[in-house]
Structure formats: structure tokens, C-alpha cells
Amino acid sequence: xxxxxxxxxxxxxxxxxxxxxxxxxxxxxxxxxxxxxxxxxxxxxxxxxxxxxxxxxxxxxxxxxxxxxxxxxxxxxxxxxxxxxxxxxxxxxxxxxxxxxxxxxxxxxxxxxxxxxxxxxxxxxxxxxxxxxxxxxxxxxxxxxxxxxxxxxxxxxxxxxxxxxxxxxxxxxxxxxxxxxxxxxxxxxxxxxxxxxxxxxxxxxxxxxxxxxxxxxxxxxxxxxxxxxxxxxxxxxxxxxxxxxxxxxxxxxxxxxxxxxxxxxxxxxxxxxxxxxxxxxxxxxxxxxxxxxxxxxxxxxxxxxxxxxxxxxxxxxxxxxxxxxxxxxxxxxxxxxxxxxxxxxxxxxxxxxxxxxxxxxxxxxxxxxxxxxxxxxxxxxxxxxxxxxxxxxxxxxxxxxxxxxxxxxxxxxxxxxxxxxxxxxxxxxxxxxxxxxxxxxxxxxxxxxxxxxxxxxxxxxxxxxxxxxxxxxxxxxxxxxxxxxxxxxxxxxxxxxxxxxxxxxxxxxxxxxxxxxxxxxxxxxxxxxxxxxxxxxxxxx
Amino acid sequence: xxxxxxxxxxxxxxxxxxxxxxxxxxxxxxxxxxxxxxxxxxxxxxxxxxxxxxxxxxxxxxxxxxxxxxxxxxxxxxxxxxxxxxxxxxxxxxxxxxxxxxxxxxxxxxxxxxxxxxxxxxxxxxxxxxxxxxxxxxxxxxxxxxxxxxxxxxxxxxxxxxxxxxxxxxxxxxxxxxxxxxxxxxxxxxxxxxxxx
Numbered sequence: 079x080x081x082x083x084x085x086x087x088x089x090x091x092x093x094x095x096x097x098x099x100x101x102x103x104x105x106x107x108x109x110x111x112x113x114x115x116x117x118x119x120x121x122x123x124x125x126x127x128x129x130x131x132x133x134x135x136x137x138x139x140x141x142x143x144x145x146x147x148x149x150x151x152x153x154x155x156x157x158x159x160x161x162x163x164x165x166x167x168x169x170x171x172x173x174x175x176x177x178x179x180x181x182x183x184x185x186x187x188x189x190x191x192x193x194x195x196x197x198x199x200x201x202x203x204x205x206x207x208x209x210x211x212x213x214x215x216x217x218x219x220x221x222x223x224x225x226x227x228x229x230x231x232x233x234x235x236x237x238x239x240x241x242x243x244x245x246x247x248x249x250x251x252x253x254x255x256x257x258x259x260x261x262x263x264x265x266x267x268x269x270x271x272x273x274x275x276x277x278x279x280x281x282x283x284x285x286x287x288x289x290x291x292x293x294x295x296x297x298x299x300x301x302x303x304x305x306x307x308x309x310x311x312x313x314x315x316x317x318x319x320x321x322x323x324x325x326x327x328x329x330x331x332x333x334x335x336x337x338x339x340x341x342x343x344x345x346x347x348x349x350x351x352x353x354x355x356x357x358x359x360x361x362x363x364x365x366x367x368x369x370x371x372x373x374x375x376x377x378x379x380x381x382x383x384x385x386x387x388x389x390x391x392x393x394x395x396x397x398x399x400x401x402x403x404x405x406x407x408x409x410x411x412x413x414x415x416x417x418x419x420x421x422x423x424x425x426x427x428x429x430x431x432x433x434x435x436x437x438x439x440x441x442x443x444x445x446x447x448x449x450x451x452x453x454x455x456x457x458x459x460x461x462x463x464x465x466x467x468x469x470x471x472x473x474x475x476x477x478x479x480x481x482x483x484x485x486x487x488x489x490x491x492x493x494x495x496x497x498x499x500x501x502x503x504x505x506x507x508x509x510x511x512x513x514x515x516x517x518x519x520x521x522x523x524x525x526x527x528x529x530x531x532x533x534x535x536x537x538x539x540x541x542x543x544x545x546x547x548x549x550x551x552x553x554x555x556x557x558x559x560x561x562x563x564x565x566x567x568x569x570x571x572x573x574x575x576x577x578x579x580x581x582x583x584x585x586x587x588x589x590x591x592x593x594x595x596x597x598x599x600x601x602x603x604x605x606x607x608x609x610x611x612x613x614x615x616x617x618x619x
Numbered sequence: 620x621x622x623x624x625x626x627x628x629x630x631x632x633x634x635x636x637x638x639x640x641x642x643x644x645x646x647x648x649x650x651x652x653x654x655x656x657x658x659x660x661x662x663x664x665x666x667x668x669x670x671x672x673x674x675x676x677x678x679x680x681x682x683x684x685x686x687x688x689x690x691x692x693x694x695x696x697x698x699x700x701x702x703x704x705x706x707x708x709x710x711x712x713x714x715x716x717x718x719x720x721x722x723x724x725x726x727x728x729x730x731x732x733x734x735x736x737x738x739x740x741x742x743x744x745x746x747x748x749x750x751x752x753x754x755x756x757x758x759x760x761x762x763x764x765x766x767x768x769x770x771x772x773x774x775x776x777x778x779x780x781x782x783x784x785x786x787x788x789x790x791x792x793x794x795x796x797x798x799x800x801x802x803x804x805x806x807x808x809x810x811x812x813x814x815x816x
Contacts, residue, residue, distance in 0.1 A: 092647055092651070200662070224685075252662070253660055253685060253686065256660060256661055256662060257660055257685040258647060258660070258661070258685070259657070259685075332683075333683040333684045333685070334684050336683040337688075340681070340683070412686065412689070413684045413686050413687075413689075413691075414688045414689040414691075430689065430690070431713055433711065433712070435704060435707050435741060435745075436741060436744075437704065437741055439704050439705045439707075440704065440730055440733065442702070442725075442727050444635075445669045445670070447669070484728070
């Protein structure tokens with residue numbers, strides 16, 4: 079991976095979309111990078127963790143995405159070029175600091191990379207589409223289609239952020255993040271990782287009545303970015319023959335569209351928009367004029383289509399607009415879906431091979447690794463309690479697999495940290511017994527305030543913190559509860575400081591001790607915490 | 620370099636830990652070495668935990684999509700036999716898909732394994748040819764390491780002229796991708812496949 083630091087213009091390397099974002103940031107002279115690991119965005123942290131020293135970049139795995147964003151805001155207030163990366167759910171936390179920093183703007187530059195996961199390949203909770211946040215925050219947003227564009231769009235994002243002093247978002251999806259292609263390098267720009275915060279109350283303090291002025295300033299900036307968007311070559315028309323039909327697309331849907339046109343031997347002009355926001359409205363309106371019908375090809379919910387419907391009212395009110403009638407909003411876009419939609423749209427005959435397998439395909443579910451310490455913990459739980467009489471709360475991590483055979487120890491699962499919050503609600507209104515699981519990294523990410531609330535509003539779930547000393551599921555990134563790292567925090571000390579009286583640290587290999595601890599704590603009138611401490615097999619000693 | 624190939628589509632499937640990503644990288648490098656455009660798609664995350672893994676490699680004169688379309692694979696390499704059934708989604712008579720399948724079953728808890736002979740029978744509806752090769756058994760016996768099964772299957776696909784790339788490009792790509800200390804072993808797996816064909 080060190081080759082990603084090559085300073086030779088014209089050098090080429092096969093890169094994932096995520097890695098190309100990293101290269102783009104390095105070619106922009108990024109000085110500060112923060113993230114919390116989440117697939118499909120986790121490569122950003124994994125690679126910077128390895129290369130940041132040689133690159134002269136400050137890098138951290140923050141404790142959660144909100145903090146990653148806040149740290150980047152601080153560095154960007156102090157003049158640095160900052161990249162903050164996360165998966166879609168991370169933005170649910172980071173939206174809080176994002177909204178005000180859109181108002182204040184930055185002194186240096188701030189690029190936010192978010193990767194969505196249509197089809198939930200690596201996501202448990204929902205098929206979240208980041209696009210509505212774009213409107214909420216008024217954040218200019220670019221959507222690359224392939225790794226080369228990931229690199230170029232990242233550089234454009236840094237340029238725009240620096241020029242207009244506002245954060246810019248790069249929105250990727252799984253098949254862009256994890257698509258590989260040969261990427262051509264430009265020169266690196268020297269990184270600057272030291273800055274200075276210069277007091278500027280007028281710029282950095284959002285308080286009424288100034289806050290409304292700031293909103294006006296933000297909207298002015300967006301208008302200026304729109305002028306760039308109108309002229310930018312990342313919004314381009316792939317002109318084939320003159321036609322009464324047209325296609326508008328962005329992101330990964332573009333590559334499937336081009337593939338479909340090639341296969342169907344169609345010459346329909348394609349408008350590829352690199353900016354999702356602000357859209358190059360004039361350019362799109364010009365494209366729509368003279369068309370009889372247009373197909374909007376996008377992934378998940380039809381936000382782009384809604385924009386086109388609004389623009390067409392003005393530009394071409396008789397235009398027939400298709401897209402969501404031919405493409406499902408559920409699951410990731412697939413090449414054959416686009417092929418079929420384009421064929422129907424263009425009235426071209428095309429039949430899909432429909433051979434069916436005469437047997438049900440065996441489904442191979444992910445499993446805990448052989449020898450995983452979680453396995454022994456789950457065994458101890460089955461020995462300690464009658465599982466039919468206990469509610470089991472799940473959280474985000476490898477231990478979600480507690481819900482799969484042969485364990486079946488998961489009765490609810492929601493978002494990061496929620497196992498404790500939901501447990502509290504259940505325990506306040508019911509006397510049922512309840513055990514929740516939360517991993518150590520997830521506990522620091524968003525379990526601390528949940529635990530404080532459980533103490534403060536006094537309920538009595540049994541919380542088991544699975545202390546495997548790493549962030550295992552996303553590829554073994556460090557966190558504060560792992561002794562191998564700087565700034566190590568002992569979990570039992572935090573739990574005690576939050577007012578929990580019933581605390582026990584166990585090694586699940588010692589089954590008897592673990593079983594006894596569970597039996598003792600499940601009947602306590604106050605909240606109890608068991609810390610099941612055994613490192614993941616992949617933790618290097 | 621003269622480019623004549625419009626497109627070639629490969630799907631490799633198996634179980635986490637069988638070395639799919641390495642095969643994927645070698646094929647991409649080999650295709651690029653011959654002057655083609657190439658794209659791949661792979662998934663990370665929970666698939667590492669013994670779940671199904673599937674990677675796509677496409678190369679040719681002009682490649683947009685990183686994903687092979689339904690029924691669009693020219694070659695499917697299955698390092699675990701039951702996974703080949705799932706990959707039949709990408710196979711078709713029309714495309715004349717060829718399956719190269721490892722005669723090896725990784726069992727699924729609570730499920731009766733489907734015998735590999737039955738699998739190759741079922742896949743006839745989707746393909747021009749199905750090759751069932753005992754790669755795990757053979758590499759374990761000859762090389763003492765069944766992780767080389769994938770490399771051996773790649774070699775078999777190659778010696779059966781199922782991949783429109785030069786042997787020298789594959790070797791050169793291997794040199795670039797495979798760590799030095801494992802190169803000789805991987806090369807032997809590839810060479811044994813040439814002899815056994």
C-alpha cells in the first residue's frame with residue numbers, strides 16, 4: 079500500500095474506490111484525517127492508519143463519527159485541509175456537528191466522505207440513503223462512479239471547500255467504494271499538519287441573531303457553487319445521435335447505463351451528473367428541451383427523479399419522465415435491472431435468460447470464527463439461565479451472530495449502543511429478565527450515555543460488555559478499551575464511575591465463574607455489568 | 620498492443636478465507652498487462668466470517684460495469700462446490716458459461732450437503748461445460764497446503780484455454796501480487812495444473 083504515496087505523475091495503480099479517495103486527498107495535500115470504522119467506508123481508516131506517518135498526515139480513529147467530525151471541524155477552523163470518513167449510519171451522529179459547521183464554514187477545508195450500503199451487504203439496521211441529509215445540511219455533494227473519478231472528485235471537493243470555505247460531501251455506495259480499477263496518479267501536494275486557531279467570534283459562534291445571517295451566507299455560498307456546477311465538466315453529456323429520448327444518471331448507475339446502451343446498441347444521449355447538489359439546473363433544462371421522454375437511472379429512492387420532474391415543469395412540461403416506474407427502490411442497482419429498464423424505455427426487444435435452478439440454493443450464513451471467545455460466553459449463558467425466560471438485546475458487532483444457530487440469543491437489534499437504551503425501556507415497564515450484549519468498541523462509541531441513563535433512571539438489566547480488545551467486525555481497528563493502544567481506558571473503572579455497583583470481570587474460558595456471575599447478577603434490583611474479557615483471536619500480542 | 624476482445628467476464632466464488640481476493644488481483648493485473656481495461660467488484664465485512672464470498676472480474680476493450688450481469692459470466696470458478704449453485708445466477712447457455720468447480724464441500728450447519736456430482740448435473744442447464752476438479756485433495760497431497768486449491772483451479776482453467784490471457788501475463792501478475800516467500804509454491808500449483816490437463 080506504500081505505493082499509494084508515489085510522487086510520480088503518471089504512475090498507475092489498481093485501487094479500490096475508497097483507496098482512490100485517499101489518493102485524491104493526498105494529491106490535495108490533506109493534513110488531518112479522522113474516522114470511525116464502518117464498512118463500506120472502513121478502508122479509509124485502515125490505509126491511513128498504515129501510511130499516515132510517512133505521508134505526514136495527522137490521523138485518528140475517533141471514538142465515534144460525531145467526534146471524528148468535531149475533530150475535523152476543529153482542525154479545519156485552524157486552517158488545515160481535513161478529510162472525515164464514515165459509513166451512512168455514522169452520519170446520523172455526525173449530522174449534529176455538520177449542520178452548524180455548514181453555517182460557520184471553515185478556514186481551511188473540510189471534505190466529508192460517506193459511503194452508503196444499498197442491499198445492506200455490511201449493514202444490519204437499514205438501507206439508509208444519505209441524499210436527504212444533503213438537503214437538510216445544504217452541503218454540496220459529489221457522486222463519483224468509479225475509482226478514477228473517486229480520486230478526481232476528491233480533489234474537486236477539496237478545491238471547492240477551500241475556495242468557498244464550506245464543507246463538501248463525497249457520497250459513494252458499496253459498488254463504488256469496492257470497485258477496483260487502474261487509477262492514474264498526479265503529483266502529491268505537501269501536507270500541512272500543524273495550524274493555528276485564530277479567534278474569530280463572528281465566524282465560529284452560532285448564536286441568534288447572527289445564526290440567521292449565517293444561514294444567508296451559507297445559501298449564498300451554495301449559489302456560488304451552483305455556478306461552478308453549471309460549468310463543471312463532471313456534469314457531462316455523453317452525446318450520441320440526436321434523439322427524442324435521453325437518460326439522466328449519476329454514481330454507480332452511470333456505469334450500468336453505459337453498459338446497457340452498449341449491449342442494446344442504442345444511441346441515446348446520457349446526462350451524467352457528478353454534482354448531486356447543487357444540480358446544474360440550467361444545463362439539465364437545456365438537455366431536457368427537445369426530448370419527448372427521459373429515463374432517470376439511480377440507486378435506492380428516486381430523489382434525482384423528483385428534481386428532474388421539478389425542472390421539467392419549467393423546461394419541457396410535456397416531457398414523459400420514467401425511472402421509478404421501472405426500477406425498484408429496494409436493494410442495490412444491478413446491471414441486468416438497468417439493462418431491462420433501458421430496453422423497456424427505448425422500446426427495444428430484449429429477453430433475459432430465465433433458466434431456474436431446480437433446487438433451493440443453500441444459504442451460507444456468516445459464523446463466529448472457530449475459537450472465538452464469544453462462542454464460549456454464549457455457551458455459559460445457555461448454562462446459566464433458561465433462555466426462554468430471558469430477553470436478549472443485541473448490538474452492532476460480530477456478536478450479532480448470537481442471533482444465529484446454534485445460539486439464538488438475540489431478541490432485538492437496532493443501532494450502535496441501543497441494546498442498553500432499549501433494555502432500559504423494557505425493564506422500566508416489565509419484570510422480565512433481560513441480558514444485553516455490547517462490544518467494547520460499541521460501548522465507547524455510544525454505550526456510555528446509555529449506561530448513565532440506566533443508573534440515573536434506575537432500571538436493572540444485566541449488561542454484558544464483550545471486551546475482545548479490538549473493533550473486530552470492520553477489520554480489527556483499535557479503540558480506547560484495548561491495552562495495546564495509547565490512551566487506554568479500563569472499562570470497569572468507567573462503569574464504576576458511572577455509578578454501577580454490581581460489576582464483575584470474567585474470562586469466559588472460566589465457565590464456572592462466568593455462569594455464577596450471570597446467575598448472581600440476573601436477579602439484582604439494580605443494573606449489573608459483566609465484562610467478558612478475552613481478546614479476539616486476531617489481536618496481535 | 621492490438622486489442623480484439625470485446626469483454627470477458629469471470630465470477631469467482633467460495634467461502635471466506637479461500638484466497639479469492641488474491642486470485643481476483645492476479646487476474647486483473649494479468650488483463651492490464653495485456654493492455655485491456657479491467658474492473659472488479661468485491662465485498663468486505665461479515666463475509667470474512669466464513670460466509671459466502673463472490674468476486675467479479677471483467678476485462679476487455681471498454682469496461683464500464685464492475686459487476687457481471689445475470690447470465691453474463693464466461694467463466695465461473697467455484698472454490699467450494701455448493702457455492703457454484705448460487706453463482707448459477709451469472710451463468711447461461713447463451714453466454715456458453717464454463718464452470719470450473721473444486722470437488723470440495725464445506726458443510727453448512729444444519730444442512731445436508733449437496734453432492735458435487737449432483738451440483739455438476741444441475742448446472743448443465745446453465746452452461747456449455749462443467750469441470751469438476753479435486754483441487755483441495757490434490758493440492759493437499761502434492762503441495763501440502765489446500766489453500767492453493769484456488770490457484771490450481773486457475774491453472775486448470777488456463778490450461779483448458781478458458782481464459783483469453785497469456786500464461787506469461789498470469790505469471791508476471793503473480794510475481795507482482797503474491798508475497799515472495801509464497802511465490803514458488805503458488806507457481807508450482809499453477810504448473811501442476813498444466814501437466815495434469
